[in-house]
Amino acid sequence: MTTKKGVDTGERPLALLAMGRALLDLYSNDVGAPFHDVKSFAAYVGGCPTNISVGARRLGLPVGLLSAVGDDPAGDFVLNFLTREGIVTEFIKRKADRRTSAVLLGIEPPDKFTTIHYRDNCADTELTIDDVMGAPIAESQVLLITGTGLSREPSRSATLFAAERAHAHGTKVFFDLDFRGDVWTDARSYGVTIRSALRLTDVVIGTADEVTKAAQESESGIEDIAASLLDVGAQSLVVKRGAESTLVFLRGGERIEAATFPVDVYNVLGAGDAFAGGLIYGYLQGWDWYRAARMGNACGAIVVTRHGCANFMPFEGEALKFIEDQGGF
Numbered sequence: 001m002t003t004k005k006g007v008d009t010g011e012r013p014l015a016l017l018a019m020g021r022a023l024l025d026l027y028s029n030d031v032g033a034p035f036h037d038v039k040s041f042a043a044y045v046g047g048c049p050t051n052i053s054v055g056a057r058r059l060g061l062p063v064g065l066l067s068a069v070g071d072d073p074a075g076d077f078v079l080n081f082l083t084r085e086g087i088v089t090e091f092i093k094r095k096a097d098r099r100t101s102a103v104l105l106g107i108e109p110p111d112k113f114t115t116i117h118y119r120d121n122c123a124d125t126e127l128t129i130d131d132v133m134g135a136p137i138a139e140s141q142v143l144l145i146t147g148t149g150l151s152r153e154p155s156r157s158a159t160l161f162a163a164e165r166a167h168a169h170g171t172k173v174f175f176d177l178d179f180r181g182d183v184w185t186d187a188r189s190y191g192v193t194i195r196s197a198l199r200l201t202d203v204v205i206g207t208a209d210e211v212t213k214a215a216q217e218s219e220s221g222i223e224d225i226a227a228s229l230l231d232v233g234a235q236s237l238v239v240k241r242g243a244e245s246t247l248v249f250l251r252g253g254e255r256i257e258a259a260t261f262p263v264d265v266y267n268v269l270g271a272g273d274a275f276a277g278g279l280i281y282g283y284l285q286g287w288d289w290y291r292a293a294r295m296g297n298a299c300g301a302i303v304v305t306r307h308g309c310a311n312f313m314p315f316e317g318e319a320l321k322f323i324e325d326q327g328g329f
Contacts, residue, residue, distance in 0.1 A: 012171075014088065015061040015284050017140035019132075019162055020049035020149040020178075021124040022067040022082070022092065023101040024074045027267070027308050035106035035114040044308040045081045046103060047124070048146050048178045051270050054085050055277025055299060055313040061284065064088035066135045066162070068123040074100035075123070081310070091135045098123035107307075110265040117182055125151070127158045137162060138169035142280060145201075146178040147210070150193045163200035175234070176276055177206030177214055191216040198233030203283070205238045205276050222247065223255070238279065238293065240272050246297055248289045258293035261301040261326050270309030275300035277313065291329050298323045 025046035028038045045054075050065060057063040065087050069075030071094045078100060082089050101122035106114035119125070127149070137143055143166040149159040166173045177194060184190045194214040198204065204211075212218055215225045226237050226249035239247040241260075248256040278299035282292025298319050306312035314322070323329060 012139050012141050013062060014064050014136060014140040016053065016056050016063045016142045016144060016280060017066060017091075017135065017137060018049035018053040018063065018144040019066040019127070019135075019159060020146040021047035021101060021122075022050040022065060022069055022078050023047045023103060023122075023124070024077060025103050025105065025308060025310075027105045028107050031107045031109065031266070033106070034108065038106055041104065042307065043077065044311045045078050046270070046309045047101075048148065048176055048273055049144055050078075050082070051273030051309045051313070052144055052176070052276045052280070053087055054082070054310040055274050056280055057086055058313045059277060059281040059299075059316045059319065061281060062088075064091055064136065064140070066091045066127070066131070068093040068095050068098070068127050068131070070094070070098050070100040070123045071096045072100055074102065091131075093123075093127070093131055095123040095126050098126055105269060107267050109267070113267065113269060115269070117180065119183060125155045127155045129154070129158050129161045132158050132162045132165065135162070137165045137171055140166075140171050141284060142172045142174055144174045144176065144276075144280070145197070146176045147190065147194055148178045148180050148183055150197060151180075151183040151190075156193070160197060160200070163197060167200050172202045173200055174203045174205065174276070174280060175201040177204065177210035179206075179210045179213055187213055188216065190214070195229070195232050198229060201234040203236045203238065204229065204234045205240065205279065207240045207242075207272065211237070211239055223249070236289070240275055240300075242268075246275075246293045248293055250289075256289045256293065258290050258297060260297045261322070263301045263305050266305050267307055268304055270312070271300040271304040273309060274303040274313055278319065281316075294323065294329050295319065298326075
């Protein structure tokens with residue numbers, strides 16, 4: 001099977017199955033105002049794997065989401081948006097005794113973004129092994145998992161089980177480190193848990209800070225940290241460095257550096273997820289790591305100039321034109 005964008009999915013109808021949280025984003029409309037002075041919020045959809053799934057879908061890939069929302073109006077809001085985007089939503093569970101999680105964000109460019117997470121009794125941490133059993137992992141080219149999905153049970157076991165099934169069926173596993181300090185009781189447990197999952201992973205994506213926390217080697221340089229994580233597992237490690245270049249480390253020792261694109265920062269939230277969507281797109285196009293990372297950088301650069309996350313992901317033509325206008329790959 002070949003999608004209209006030219007990605008050959010073979011016998012696998014989904015290019016990407018993303019797993020993890022789907023939630024309601026409430027982002028300040030009063031850009032530049034301190035959080036205590038915010039008068040109103042815009043309602044969007046968010047969550048790392050959800051943002052990535054929308055980003056990849058807007059680039060033309062067939063995408064499904066394995067997640068959970070509450071049986072509540074916020075869950076309806078999330079599902080309505082994802083359905084309109086063309087995401088396969090039949091694997092998003094409704095957890096009747098749980099709530100759809102939410103995030104509030106204050107926006108004070110260029111570097112202050114007050115984030116408040118509401119995840120008590122949230123639905124997506126209740127994803128179970130049974131939920132995974134019904135998901136089309138073997139029918140997907142890529143499974144995306146996240147660090148937050150490993151933060152507590154039962155979603156931790158469900159995420160590891162999903163990665164095991166992907167590994168067994170030849171589905172590539174992309175692992176977004178996705179560190180959220182307020183969902184981990186101890187940063188050391190984050191590192192231990194992340195490293196335990198690396199043996200089931202093909203490609204790891206994280207910021208320099210996330211990579212350092214995963215390795216628990218704060219005194220080492222990024223090259224040594226990358227080597228230590230690749231020794232544990234995974235074939236490739238992609239390090240996002242904001243406005244600096246993106247680094248890709250391969251297990252064989254190769255290091256690839258891809259320049260970013262200069263833009264004015266409006267809101268940094270979601271840019272890393274846009275990057276991951278672009279990177280996965282390039283990977284599934286069969287591009288080399290440099291070109292795929294540049295596509296990711298372009299998608300991230302576009303979203304960093306916008307108000308929200310999933311709702312503002314770029315489309316394929318838009319991203320490619322942005323790259324062309326900036327001098328090409």
